[in-house]
Amino acid sequence: MMVLRSLCALTVMLALSACGGVAARHNVRSNLVEKAGWQSGILKAGRFDIAASWSPVQRGENLFVYLEGDGLAYVNAYRPAKDPTPDDPVALRMAINDIHATGASAQPVLYLARPCQYTLPDDGANCNRKYWTIGRYAPEITDSISNAIDQIKQRVGARHIVLVGYSGGGALAVLLAGQRADIAGIITVVGNLDLAYWTKRDGLTPLSASTDPVTMAPDLGDTPQLHLAGGQDDAVGPDVTRAYTQALPASSLANMLVFDHYDHQCCWAQDWQKISQRPEFSRIPYWHGK
Template sequence: MVVALSLSACSSVKIRREDAFALIKDANWQSGVLNAGNFDLLGAWPISPPSGANGSADLTIYIEGDGLAFSRPNRPSQNPTPTDAIALKMAIAHQGAGAVAYLGRPCQYVLDAHLRNCDQSYWTNRRYAPEVISSASYAIDQLKERSRAKNITLVGYSGGGSLAVLLAAKRTDVTEIITVAANLDLGYWVARDHFAPLTGSLDPADFATDVAQIPQIHLTGEKDTVIGTDVVQAFLAKMPPGHHAHLIEYRGFSHNCCWAEQWRSIELSLKNRP
């Protein structure tokens, strides 16, 4: 029975990985594994950059969510590869000027040879550990060098939004942050839902002051029962006066729906904001 369950899990990871790589191929993108400190991270980008993006000063990087952290309540999954690559779909739908790239999280999508340091804690309680932030920052340096960009916009879905804030607090080249359904105040979130504390993780809310002067937009879904608008409001409440952060709640949207499906129109509406 244990062998059967293990084989089933492996098959599920293979399917999830194949689905993501099919999206990359169909979009005329390419992918590569980035050796980034403690972890090997999946990166992806267009084979043919958008018109005018070669040597652009601007690079938009989409950061994936936490993925399949738990297979059931209180039972960590064997592999965090997402069942739905929402941030990847958003990246592929990106219509903005400049270069674009996608960044996966530790242990997502990569094969056995690149699963070093893949302890379950890195998709459960230590999902935002300092070494995770450092690894993502190394990968961003590589994506930035590839596109010859100077400035970075970070777009993070769910836990990827938490990572975006933590990265922006550590870097000097992030000129905009956009988060989507992100758990930006871990202390508030775990207390509200009676979760175990994310011991070993950094809390984006502790860095609210550090990122306050970076232009940022935080998108939430009215029907999101996983994170919810109140979590982002708790984060914004820790911002000092004169901060540059804005909250937009989308009616009818949940945690998963309908960010990827409507990203092109959402992105356009954000660009046309006064």
């Protein structure tokens, strides 16, 4: 039972809320993208195919990249999903509500799903259930996401990248910042940032094929960071975020905000424009145009 819990503890809550089949989950993204006037495509990004959506802005020095959460990893506490596409792409909704996506000074905004989300059955190279269970933060996943970012960065002519990661996407944002030199800042929302602490807290077997984001903390002291947590979040929780921030150097450029009445899903996307205009976001370079 402990092994099973280790595979699904973070994502089973989202999985149990899924109410439609794969086609319905794909349609949620398609409808959101179409309504926003965005475009979508599949990026051949190294080992994996990555589903991407992007705002209409074609060029810009600053690229704001949103990374999706773990998605529908499990159909119940015992059985991994055949397709990890989320039933509600929270990071996509946040991206569409990004304050940089529209207006006279709009900059490119990019949404990246996780490997195997929105790609099966027609694409989805190297999709293996390992990559949405014990290996959801594996090095090869980080490399593939980084490859996808490179492609769009070159396309739009960007110089600076700001990463916004929701849930498991927050973990990947930290991992990416640990290996790239062009990350201007990191924003995580209910991010699972310390796997060792989380698994120990809940008595879980570690995600053995994943890299723990907290191992990057000693090298990210100079990277501006803002980490948002929900006071009602019982999937990750503020203590996991705090365990990561405490591993940062004492001089780090990181800040943590706890939203007392928010949980793991509500109400980050619907309130994102209001949240992201708070003064604390000025700590992230280029967020407010600087």
